[in-house]
Amino acid sequence: MTKILIFLIGLLIPATKPCLSLVTPWHRDTAVSCLQSLPALEPKLKFVNFFLRRPELAASIDIIDEIKPFLPHIDYFLGVDKPVTYLVLLQNNHEMRANGGFFGSYAVVTIDKGQPTFRFQDIYVPDGALVGHVEPPPPIQTSFQQGWFKLRDSDWEPDWPTTAKTIRWFFAKGNEINPDLLLTLNLTTIEKIMHLIGEVDIPEYGFKLTADNLYSLLQNEAEIDFFPGSTQKKDALTAVGAALTKKLSSLKLDQSVQLVKILLDQLNHGNLLLNSTNANFQTILEQKDWAGKLTVPACQVAGCLNDTVLLIEANMGANKANCCVERKSVHTITKSETDISHLINLTFTNNSPLENPLPPRFFGGNYISYLRYYLPENAKNIRLTAQPTLPKTLTQYPTPFDGIKQKLFDLKFNYSLREVGFFHTTAAGSQSAVQLSYDLPLDGNPASYQLNLLKQHGQEKSPQEINLFGKSSSTDLTNDLSISTPLSL
DSSP states (O other): OHHHHHHHHHHHHHHHHHHHGGGSSOOHHHHHHHHHHHHHHHHHHHHHHHHHOOHHHHHHHHHHHHHGGGGGGHHHHTTSSSOEEEEEEEEEEEEEETTEEEEEEEEEEEEETTEEEEEEEETHHHHHHOOSOOOOOHHHHHHHOOSSOOGGGOOOOSSHHHHHHHHHHHHHHTTOOOOSEEEEEEHHHHHHHHHHHOOEEETTTTEEEOTTTHHHHHHHHHHTTOOTTOOHHHHHHHHHHHHHHHHHHTOOHHHHHHHHHHHHHHHHTTSSOEEESOHHHHHHHHHTTOSOOOOOOOOSSSSEEEEEEEEEEEEOSSSOGGGSEEEEEEEEEEEOSSEEEEEEEEEEEEOOSSSSOBTTTBOOOOEEEEEEEEEETTOEEEEEEEEOOOOSSOSOOOOOOOSSSSOOOEEEEETTEEEEEEEEEEOTTEEEEEEEEEEEEOTTOOSEEEEEEEOOTTOOOOOEEEEETTEEEEEOOSSOEEEEEEOOO
């Protein structure tokens, strides 16, 4: 057995040498060599794992399979031939927007021949450099009454390529780069990474950063005593970014594998999105479903009636109420001779202890949201009712739809779907509800029915209960879900 192990290890050493050298702090040449060696390394890993059955080997094989389509583009994303730029939107999904959290800051990473450099900036810097007037989407104007559309609110459309185009435009008009790659990075993703790497010392500020205190410490540094023109947010992020980079560069090999697994998991669940100016690279992102494109899933079997539901929440309360909000959807789907009827009962529970932010103790509060349901294009008889709960301490906020005093909701066609939009409030310490129903005609005698529940980008989970023709099931909707069933009796 010893001789076999020596033989197997001997097979791996030549191929793994560049990657093993990455266990020490970052070296640009070995990073490129490591990635270039992966295609040759994969069959050897599979052969060795056949005998050893080690979890870390299996994980490495899975990672290589995931990133294999990108390996021909190594020179592009590592800046081998020319520097490549990444702009990372630092999102706080305690304040949800269409594709994750509100981004109050961002990082620019430039990689030149494998060597990265970083800089951080407050979103209000390019925002302040914008000249001229841009008309905002009506819900944004209703919410903030400012009369303009700004970079900080530009994450509006649920289709990430569409929103990325808008964000790039705002950055360019704000005297910032138009990056080769635009990325989203949510607070919850960073917390997952912090759980892996452990505490990080930030000597400039005299504290140790952990997964448990990450949000509160950064929020305090960013908002306490902040004033227009202040660099305190940028300075704090720069210090944290430098410390994190140093810690990440010294990870052990098994930790590096776990880090890549976290990032791949976030990509595969729509919590980390990418957008590239390189058309070939963008095509691969779309094929991997990492580009955040809003599409209706195709029927799993021919001749189906396709029913698609997507709920998009946008926090319009200028607070971090999503820290404390839980949601649950119950779908009841029934069939008659002429139609499929779909009823959705949505409830929000706001566990915030206070109605308004009280920094540094608390940054949540009332959940003032603009909700958008995306339904099938052929949906008819759309009916909406709601029971919002109203804040007690606020005098001004968008009037929520209730179907009684506020009878109108927004209705239009978008992305080959029917968009239903309305304001909804859930006061701190209360529960609110929404009921939405519609019918789908059974035209053409379809053989089956397919239900597609699409997940909002950056929303970690959204519990769903489904009663489909009397059969019950449930999901946390951590990823898109499709269920198909015959329509014949």
